[in-house]
Amino acid sequence: MTSISSASPAFTGKDPNNRLFGPLPDVQGDAGYEAGHPERVGFFTDTSVCIGCKACEVACKEWNTLPMDDSHGTRDTMGLSGMSYDNTGQLGANSWRHVAFIEQVRTVDLPMPTFGRPGDDRQGSGPSPAVSGDAGSQAHMQASVLNAEALSEFDPQTGQSGTDKQVRWLMSSDVCKHCTHAGCLDVCPTGALFRTEFGTVVVQGDICNGCGYCVPACPYGVIDRREDDGRVFKCTMCYDRLTDGLMPACATACPTQSIQFGDLDELQARADARLATLQSQGVETARLYGRDEDDGVGGNGAFFLLLDEPEVYGLPPDPIVTTRDLPAMWKAAGKAALMIVGVAASAVLGSRRPR
Amino acid sequence: MTEGIATRGGGWRRADGPPAETRKKKRRGGRRGGRGEVAMVDDVEFTSYYGRPIIKPPVWKTPDVPLYLFLGGAAGSSSILGALADVTGRPALARASRLTAGGGAVLSVVYLIHDLGRPARFLHMLRVFKPTSPLSVGTYILSPFGAAAGGAAALELLGWFPGLKRFAGLVSAVFGGPLATYTGVLLANTAVPSWHAPHTELPYLFGGSAMAAGGGITMAFTPVEEAGPSRKMAVAGAAIELVVMHRVENGHGIVSEPYHEDRAGLLLRLAKACTVAGAALTVVSGRHRAGAVASGVLLAAGSALTRFGVFDAGMASARDPKYTVVPQRERMAARAAEQAHASSLTQ
Numbered sequence: 001m002t003s004i005s006s007a008s009p010a011f012t013g014k015d016p017n018n019r020l021f022g023p024l025p026d027v028q029g030d031a032g033y034e035a036g037h038p039e040r041v042g043f044f045t046d047t048s049v050c051i052g053c054k055a056c057e058v059a060c061k062e063w064n065t066l067p068m069d070d071s072h073g074t075r076d077t078m079g080l081s082g083m084s085y086d087n088t089g090q091l092g093a094n095s096w097r098h099v100a101f102i103e104q105v106r107t108v109d110l111p112m113p114t115f116g117r118p119g120d121d122r123q124g125s126g127p128s129p130a131v132s133g134d135a136g137s138q139a140h141m142q143a144s145v146l147n148a149e150a151l152s153e154f155d156p157q158t159g160q161s162g163t164d165k166q167v168r169w170l171m172s173s174d175v176c177k178h179c180t181h182a183g184c185l186d187v188c189p190t191g192a193l194f195r196t197e198f199g200t201v202v203v204q205g206d207i208c209n210g211c212g213y214c215v216p217a218c219p220y221g222v223i224d225r226r227e228d229d230g231r232v233f234k235c236t237m238c239y240d241r242l243t244d245g246l247m248p249a250c251a252t253a254c255p256t257q258s259i260q261f262g263d264l265d266e267l268q269a270r271a272d273a274r275l276a277t278l279q280s281q282g283v284e285t286a287r288l289y290g291r292d293e294d295d296g297v298g299g300n301g302a303f304f305l306l307l308d309e310p311e312v313y314g315l316p317p318d319p320i321v322t323t324r325d326l327p328a329m330w331k332a333a334g335k336a337a338l339m340i341v342g343v344a345a346s347a348v349l350g351s352r353r354p355r
Numbered sequence: 356m357t358e359g360i361a362t363r364g365g366g367w368r369r370a371d372g373p374p375a376e377t378r379k380k381k382r383r384g385g386r387r388g389g390r391g392e393v394a395m396v397d398d399v400e401f402t403s404y405y406g407r408p409i410i411k412p413p414v415w416k417t418p419d420v421p422l423y424l425f426l427g428g429a430a431g432s433s434s435i436l437g438a439l440a441d442v443t444g445r446p447a448l449a450r451a452s453r454l455t456a457g458g459g460a461v462l463s464v465v466y467l468i469h470d471l472g473r474p475a476r477f478l479h480m481l482r483v484f485k486p487t488s489p490l491s492v493g494t495y496i497l498s499p500f501g502a503a504a505g506g507a508a509a510l511e512l513l514g515w516f517p518g519l520k521r522f523a524g525l526v527s528a529v530f531g532g533p534l535a536t537y538t539g540v541l542l543a544n545t546a547v548p549s550w551h552a553p554h555t556e557l558p559y560l561f562g563g564s565a566m567a568a569g570g571g572i573t574m575a576f577t578p579v580e581e582a583g584p585s586r587k588m589a590v591a592g593a594a595i596e597l598v599v600m601h602r603v604e605n606g607h608g609i610v611s612e613p614y615h616e617d618r619a620g621l622l623l624r625l626a627k628a629c630t631v632a633g634a635a636l637t638v639v640s641g642r643h644r645a646g647a648v649a650s651g652v653l654l655a656a657g658s659a660l661t662r663f664g665v666f667d668a669g670m671a672s673a674r675d676p677k678y679t680v681v682p683q684r685e686r687m688a689a690r691a692a693e694q695a696h697a698s699s700l701t702q
Contacts, residue, residue, distance in 0.1 A: 104368060353444065
């Protein structure tokens with residue numbers, strides 16, 4: 001058994017009546033929808049087949065008519081992030097899909113040819129095209145104009161440098177997680193954020209008054225306020241398309257089925273099978289993120305298959321919805337309020353009455 | 356590609372960066388930090404996406420929100436003092452407290468509305484009541500408080516309807532305590548690491564700070580012979596503020612760090628200096644007019660600086676992915692260790 005909270009022991013996540021934390025089999029029913037509501041839908045983003053084409057970003061911007069912004073979320077400016085092929089930078093009010101890009105290297109312990117490499121001092125051990133005969137002078141000429149060190153380390157036959165490096169690109173299309181226990185939804189004081197009949201979380205633009213509370217309440221940093229508008233915006237999972245029986249724009253546009261849309265139960269089963277396949281193929285770094293309904297947000301409506309630790313992609317490794325601890329906070333606030341009354345009362349009663 | 360690699364991450368690291376950002380031992384040797392109480396976190400390793408923050412920093416504006424926290428606190432504690440002074444026959448103290456509470460309430464409403472992205476829609480706050488939203492609960496604390504305290508202050512100035520004035524003052528006192536402490540929940544109920552970690556302490560901190568401010572301000576505006584309760588409440592509030600702040604600053608490992616560093620650290624050191632000086636001056640010369648005014652100003656400044664400092668520390672902790680990743684990794688490691696321990700016990 002895991003002990004889930006040190007702060008609010010009353011909420012173990014196993015209590016069926018506790019709606020702040022833990023798994024919820026029927027999210028829509030919990031939000032007040034009557035039986036017979038549609039199945040909960042979601043995204044399964046399989047990053048192992050993402051090619052980083054950003055069709056999802058474009059489709060999302062087009063369908064939802066999102067304004068242009070740069071990698072810091074500054075509206076109506078165009079700019080390069082200067083850090084990678086990722087010029088979207090982050091999820092925000094104007095970017096509801098964000099393709100993360102990470103170039104990684106690792107040193108490998110593969111058996112390498114030990115003969116004939118340029119710069120290898122055992123020149124007699126085998127044939128070496130680079131140092132024998134005329135080719136030797138050619139290599140010397142190249143080395144004089146190019147980086148000698150890099151040349152000597154690079155093996156043209158294996159395409160690998162002398163330090164035995166491998167390179168890979170991680171690409172992942174990030175999106176609002178549509179949490180089972182959504183912090184943004186919990187803290188919204190106007191009711192602008194609501195749970196749809198599909199189990200997703202959507203902002204009503206005509207209600208939001210821009211208080212901004214949802215922004216720091218999101219453990220994933222998804223929702224943000226739009227400059228010059230004052231209201232908050234985030235992925236709606238194309239609520240308008242869903243109501244008309246269409247797939248969300250990003251999933252429709254994805255050319256590799258990296259973004260899969262469907263009923264959440266079905267997607268979860270598909271993801272489990274995909275993970276098993278990858279692991280049987282030896283991809284040991286594959287893991288599902290947001291799939292576990294016992295996690296800090298009761299599982300995500302949009303979950304991921306990742307090839308590295310979540311924080312590599314800019315995702316929190318162990319997010320917990322902030323409202324889990326709210327009962328403890330209210331208790332503390334109540335006691336602190338009584339403390340003020342007590343101190344004030346004793347201050348008044350402990351003072352001599354003026355003449 | 357990944358066959359034969361047994362390590363968890365497969366040995367992959369970002370091509371243009373270190374395997375994990377390593378943090379050097381960094382402690383600011385502040386003049387007041389010589390007591391050796393700071394929990395040191397050495398050489399924390401963590402990974403991030405190009406150093407970008409994971410959570411979004413709050414969009415709340417400064418000085419709007421810190422001033423709202425300060426004014427709401429001062430108004431809340433003085434409303435309680437005012438009601439108690441009224442029923443125990445201290446008219447001058449009651450008057451000063453009512454004016455402080457009313458002024459603070461009106462100003463804090465102004466700041467709260469000004470901070471909205473769509474100020475014209477502030478009434479949308481009253482569409483729903485949600486106990487899961489501290490801002491919603493706060494709206495239903497601030498609205499009756501503002502009406503009652505503002506009304507009491509207005510009647511005080513106009514000199515009309517003394518009975519209604521008393522009643523309004525009592526009503527405001529009912530909401531005064533919650534107004535002063537709910538703001539702690541407002542900040543704590545976020546994913547901001549340095550606000551969420553001390554989530555049971557912030558209400559007490561803000562409560563203590565509110566009493567220091569309310570006591571200080573009413574002390575400055577009340578004849579010294581009637582201001583005894585103000586002095587006592589101010590000193591007690593300052594003591595609570597200092598003790599709880601110490602725990603917030605030092606009891607939460609790495610997420611306590613932003614409370615010591617940069618602008619937040621400076622603000623909080625200034626806050627402590629002001630609060631200590633104000634409380635000491637209250638004890639020494641609070642019975643003299645000039646002493647009362649000076650210590651009242653110091654205590655109010657200390658309280659305001661505390662709010663600004665706590666606000667800044669939270670913003671800093673939201674902007675640095677380290678404070679999001681490292682505590683969550685520690686939590687996961689602790690959970691794994693606990694599970695391993697539990698399974699070893701059952702076998």
